[in-house]
Amino acid sequence: MSDWLERLERKAELRAKAGLTRQLRHRSPDDDVVDLAGNDYLGLATHPDVIAAARSALDAYGLGATGSRLVRGSTSAHGALEDRLAGWLGTEAVLVYSSGYLANLGAVRALTRPRTLLVSDAHNHASLIDGCRISGAEVAVTPHADVAAVEAALAAAPGRPAVVVTESIFSVDGDLAPLADLHAAARRHGALLLVDDAHALGVIGPAGAGGAAAAGLAGEPDVVVTATLSKSLGAAGGLVAGPAALVRHLVDTGRTFIFDTAPPPAVAAGALAALEVARGSDGRRAELADRAATVVRRLRAAGLEVSTPAGGVVSVTAPGPETAVAWAADCRDRGVAVGCFRPPSTPDSRARLRLTVNVGVPRADFDRALDVIVECAP
Template identity: 55%
Template sequence: MTTATPSHLHSAGPDLGDALSWLTDAAVARADAGLHRDPYVRDSAAPLINLASNDYLGLSTHPDVIAGAHAALDEWGTGSTSSRLVCGTTRLHADLEDELADFLGTPAALVFSSGYLANVGAITALAGRGSLIVSDTGTHASLIDGCRLSRARVVVVERGDHAAVRAALAGRTEPRALVVTDSIYSVDGEPAPIRELYAAAHDHGAALLVDEAHALGVRGPGGAGLVAECGLAGARDLVVTGVLSKSFGSQGGLVAGSAVLRDHLIDTARTFIFDTGLNPAAAGAALAALRVLRADPGYPDRLRANVIRLARRCGAPTPSAAVISLIVGDPQPAVAAAQACRDRGVLVGCFRPPSVEPGTSRLRLTVRADLDDATVDHVGDVVLESLREVGAQIR
């Protein structure tokens, strides 16, 4: 089965002029390869069972979280109105950062307007020309782009290969080095060897930056993340980044670490200095979500039970976090299976290149803590029926 080419691409094409005429050919090539993307528009009046979002704890619709956003709107209005350094920092931002730092076990935290900007800002502020960055093949695009924009020398090693990290650090000539990794890899929900990476960095005088986007609320004591689970919360020369848009059900990003790190980012991180601050409603929702999680630290356990149940229902291995990855191979059957699930009332993720390697297109199911057993079982049945309908097999 192939993905249909958008109808407008079969015409003579828009009058783009010679400089942009290549866009039409490129679009046709993507469509023929099953790589055209048409954002799905959700309708609140006819909701699907959502297993595509990263709302791991189901807090985006929690009444206390919604109330937190409303209260922030009432007090501060709809926007931060400027950079955080001009007048875009509110008491709400400060309270959120203080409570995030306490939750993560770090001296300080700084909130950005997205997780992407937090990662780019942190990396470019910590590494530059004359520095070395050691990254791996599983890192998120925001980490990759931060490495590229830093202008540092970048060495990429295989995912989880801490021995290769040691070798890269041992052979460096640069005075400063930064190791960069996700704690939970977003594509398949598997963990990085955080203890070993920290030891490798520490032994060679390097800092370690860990993106906890898919671990906060999912792993660690009370959902404090994989770094905390490894006993490294607040460790020296360790930087934690994360998001407020997944388990916290809101929007925004964060960087946590030492007080001197926070000061450095405020003075040097371009994605903080030159960006409008996180809007008050998102800050209020995130703060309310954090308080809900801290008041009920059983959320990660309920999430874990649902992950185990759904993985068994789908006949898949149980992952280490909240992502179940069902590899089918080529993009076309993955797209068709995702559409078949949607037709049955279940929204699932469909990951294709460049999000994953060629030949590993997949359905990506992100489990939530707020699903009951009957819903989890129904989702598993729908996924298997949809795969059978389009003739796709899980590899």
């Protein structure tokens, strides 16, 4: 075996000993596992209006976009989706990407110029972390949700351009960032605020417009919002929302936009249909909040350490990586899919089960799944 392959095999062995091996599982259409692992919070991935819109666009355009957005990949479906997203989020403009990951990389890079300081929350998603790294800017990582630490980092760099980078609902523990206070701190120092609304869009805020809107920051000229279409909208893709000048800059210069194939038109059309359903889904959001509260109540009553969720993400602390993997596997063997987060995917070296609430799961199945999680607990 070649030396480089031997090194990879050795690294794989070390990961296995540490309980950090990952495994692909291929889901079949008739999979009957209760889903508390995916991010389809509002149950819209299989909504009939969404499927019908995607099918119609599939018939009209075919399978793929056939090119980047600037070549042949932009369709009327993409344009309509961007217009409706901007109206929903209360921003001047929106640009749709093929993934939320690329949207975050593009947004961070676009907001970075010489001498920029990026002030990044310690619990930020990997895409934000990678965006900060790729930008080449100086990065100050501040303790989680610590406004005073953010203020101190900004005060220590007077006169420099700066961007405060945060999620709204954090992807690991599901807690809500103090967005209004972060924005006030950023504005006092002339900094921008970049909010990744991936887990809040469709879940909180007026008509589900997300965490920035819930904090009263919609349309503020010093606020940029990113999000995915793959969670509450049940589709795929990402977005950057903000001033029209920013979107123009991204179209002209953003490498993760210019050189990437556009999302398939059927996906864009399906996401647009999901958006229309989501805007009028206050009942689904209320059910989501009720179920998240039920998770916390039931699991804490069983003696488990559980986060306090602001949306549909609830984390449950596990004793360690190997235990978390075994716990998740036992749940799956009993028909319940849960997320399993281990270092280095967690910001504090703690292993967790991550549960995501999907209101499309029948309530009886949801309640049974909580019983299984408790019964399989280490």
